Amino acid sequence: xxxxxxxxxxxxxxxxxxxxxxxxxxxxxxxxxxxxxxxxxxxxxxxxxxxxxxxxxxxxxxxxxxxxxxxxxxxxxxxxxxxxxxxxxxxxxxxxxxxxxxxxxxxxxxxxxxxxxxxxxxxxxxxxxxxxxxxxxxxxxxxxxxxxxxxxxxxxxxxxxxxxxxxxxxxxxxxxxxxxxxxxxxxxxxxxxxxxxxxxxxxxxxxxxxxxxxxxxxxxxxxxxxxxxxxxxxxxxxxxxxxxxxxxxxxxxxxxxxxxxxxxxxxxxxxxxxxxxxxxxxxxxxxxxxxxxxxxxxxxxxxxxxxxxxxxxxxxxxxxxxxxxxxxxxxxxxxxxxxxxxxxxxxxxxxxxxxxxxxxxxxxxxxxxxxxxxxxxxxxxxxxxxxxxxxxxxxxxxxxxxxxxxxxxxxxxxxxxxxxxxxxxxxxxxxxxxxxxxxxxxxxxxxxxxxxxxxxxxxxxxxxxxxxxxxxxxxxxxxxxxxxxxxxxxxxxx
Numbered sequence: 001x002x003x004x005x006x007x008x009x010x011x012x013x014x015x016x017x018x019x020x021x022x023x024x025x026x027x028x029x030x031x032x033x034x035x036x037x038x039x040x041x042x043x044x045x046x047x048x049x050x051x052x053x054x055x056x057x058x059x060x061x062x063x064x065x066x067x068x069x070x071x072x073x074x075x076x077x078x079x080x081x082x083x084x085x086x087x088x089x090x091x092x093x094x095x096x097x098x099x100x101x102x103x104x105x106x107x108x109x110x111x112x113x114x115x116x117x118x119x120x121x122x123x124x125x126x127x128x129x130x131x132x133x134x135x136x137x138x139x140x141x142x143x144x145x146x147x148x149x150x151x152x153x154x155x156x157x158x159x160x161x162x163x164x165x166x167x168x169x170x171x172x173x174x175x176x177x178x179x180x181x182x183x184x185x186x187x188x189x190x191x192x193x194x195x196x197x198x199x200x201x202x203x204x205x206x207x208x209x210x211x212x213x214x215x216x217x218x219x220x221x222x223x224x225x226x227x228x229x230x231x232x233x234x235x236x237x238x239x240x241x242x243x244x245x246x247x248x249x250x251x252x253x254x255x256x257x258x259x260x261x262x263x264x265x266x267x268x269x270x271x272x273x274x275x276x277x278x279x280x281x282x283x284x285x286x287x288x289x290x291x292x293x294x295x296x297x298x299x300x301x302x303x304x305x306x307x308x309x310x311x312x313x314x315x316x317x318x319x320x321x322x323x324x325x326x327x328x329x330x331x332x333x334x335x336x337x338x339x340x341x342x343x344x345x346x347x348x349x350x351x352x353x354x355x356x357x358x359x360x361x362x363x364x365x366x367x368x369x370x371x372x373x374x375x376x377x378x379x380x381x382x383x384x385x386x387x388x389x390x391x392x393x394x395x396x397x398x399x400x401x402x403x404x405x406x407x408x409x410x411x412x413x414x415x416x417x418x419x420x421x422x423x424x425x426x427x428x429x430x431x432x433x434x435x436x437x438x439x440x441x442x443x444x445x446x447x448x449x450x451x452x453x454x455x456x457x458x459x460x461x462x463x464x465x466x467x468x469x470x471x472x473x474x475x476x477x478x479x480x481x482x483x484x485x486x487x488x489x490x491x492x493x494x
Contacts, residue, residue, distance in 0.1 A: 003295045004311065008285060009245070009253040011051060012060045012089075012267055015044070015072065017259045019064040021091055022128035033064070037260045041071045043277070045078050047257070050281035052082040061108075062089040062267075064259070067099065073106040080107025087111070089153070092139030093132065100146040110149045110177065113140055118166040126160070140174055151178035151220075156206065158198050158471070164206070171219070178220035181210065183333070185225050185268040185318050199430050199471055200333045204232065211236040225268065227316055228334045231309040248314035251294035255285065265294060268318035269327060293328065302330025302392070307338035323435060332433065347395070350378060352494040354386055358399070359491045397439075405454045411461055411481075412454040416447035418476040424449065427472050436464050447478065 018033030019026075039047065051057065059079055066072055066088055079086045088103065092113040103111065113136055117123035120133035127133075143150045152171040156164060164181070171179040183203060198206070207226055211233040214221040223229035227247020246252065250265030251273070257263055261276040263284045273291055274284035285291065293299050294317065297310050304315040315331030323332045347355070353376040362368040369387075370380035378386070390396045405412045419427045424442075431437045431451050440451030455461045461479075469475045 004246075004252050004297060004314075006252055006295055008051075008055045008057045008255070010058050010060070010249065011255055011257065012062055013047075013257045014063060014259045014267065015039075015061045015066045015075065016069050017064045018068045019091075020068065020093060020129075021065070021132060024126055024128060033068075035259060039259065039261055039276075041074060043261070044071075044075045047261070047276055047281060048075070048079045048082055048084065050276070052079075052084055054282050054285060056083050056085070058085045058087060060087050060089055060112075065091055065094065067094040073102045076103065076106035076108050085109055089114075090139070091127065091132065091136060093135035095139030095142045097142055097145060100142050100148050104146060104148060108148075110151060111143055112151045112153050112180070113143075114153045114155070115167060115170065116155055116160055118163055118170045122160055122163055126155070144175060149177050151180060152176045153180045153182060153224075155182045155184055156198070157184045158467070161198060161202070161206070168213075172217075176219060178222065180222045180224055181206075181226070182224045183226040183316075185316065185322065199426075200335045200433055201426055201429060202471070203333050204228075204335055207232045208236055225316055225318070227313045228309075228331065228336065230312045231336060234312075246312055246314060248317055250317050251288070251291040252314075255291075257281075263288070265290065265327070266318055269321055271321075271327065290327075299328050300330075301326065301328050303334075303336075303338050304330040306392075307336070309336070309338075335429070347390075347494070350376060350382075351386060351390065354378065354383065355390070355396075355494040356491075358387070410454050410456055411458040412452065413461055414480045414482070415451050415453055415465065416443075416478045416480065417449045417451075417474055418447045419449045419472075419474045423472065423474060427474055430468065430472055434464065434468075436461070447476075 016033070016038055017035045020032065048059070051059065061072065061076060067090055069075070076086045076088070086106070086108050087110045088108050089112045095111070095113075100111075115123060115133075115136060116126040117133065120131075123133040123136070124130050140150060152167075152174070154160075154164070154167050154171075160167070168179055184198075203226070207223055207229045210221060210223055211229065214233070215237060230247045250256075250269060255263055255265060255273070256267045256269075257276065263273045263276065263281070264271055265273065271290050273288040276284070297305070299305075300310060300315070304310060304313075304320075307313070313331075313334075315334060317327045319332055320329040321327040323329075354372070357372055357375055363371045365371045367380060369383040373380050373383040376383075387396065387399065391399070417427070427449060428440065431440055431449075436453050436455050438452045438454055440449060442448055443450055453461050453464060455464065465477060465479065469477065
């Protein structure tokens, strides 16, 4: 069986979920706590011993806020004694001279501090606490005073995108060893930020700038939760990048361990691969069914499975899972069209008959594709193969059920937009990437792009349309809520 090269290189360990901040994008929705069931000191020692038996990976002590654990330096020192490279991710507020000295003595090699803005107004809004920015800067000064190596982490959304270059300039000026940017994954409290998420095209633009800037930047630059950066880097710079790793490492050379001992591919992909209290870490790492699936490139679906960059990118498995429910689905924020993706083929007579039949609806039978095949003279397997090929080639956008949104408590509207011809392509890509949009089509006339929006509330519809206007520059939109409903059998004769 073909697999990606697997060697445990990096472990992110949520040593506690308790936190002294309330960040709007927190994957764990962390709060002050305490949280029941966290690993005790002896369990932490045993886990580190188990990890060291596999290899000598970098172990990131993260949270929550790891400095809220009273035994944090004991745990770090124990890992150091075992030969593990111990590092820490913190919001910086609890760092002072005494704390940094204790971390150095325990063998912590690097500390990452999060800055999501270059000034208090932006950073504090992200962190949910006034004074978070000044506290982080004080913590950084404490690190510098003790000559402790540090990096800056920045989570990007539409709210701080315009300030990214200023945040980066501040990072360099502060003397950081590295600047790592994180693309927002809509989990935890981050779900509420989906309306300020950035379009796939904008992400490509950001990552291209980041890659280009890396050629002359005096510090290390890395993009996380942005696996397509590794493809973009090669396109922009013309080379692979010395010392660069793969895009998505989840389950391949990286894993996440929760505060209760649950092992996951990453912190954003909350799939239970096993718990260290029930089975050894080595057994989970080597035998987890989820990890085994992630390690086999033949399991990847959609254009990710056909992409020539699969071995260096892999797509964000967490984002795919959050938006589709399938952690092996294609990366939703990637605009790249693989060269290996076969061009649309001409429809033959059987394809046309099948398209006409499927528009009439799937039969309510135990084997619907078999019943449909009998109508058009195809076997069940042939029906599925042809439909899958037409979907992958863009002839079919979606096969799914229709639901009566109002009866389910959802709000809906039909939107007509007047979109300039030169913006049509980007505008359509933007609305197609939204889970709120069920379908869209072009029409003749001034308002040339029409689409249907369904969301849990009218407020969310308005928020989405506001974001759409802001991100695309297409401001002339008419929202038409239904006042009377008629059922029309709309089919396209092929």
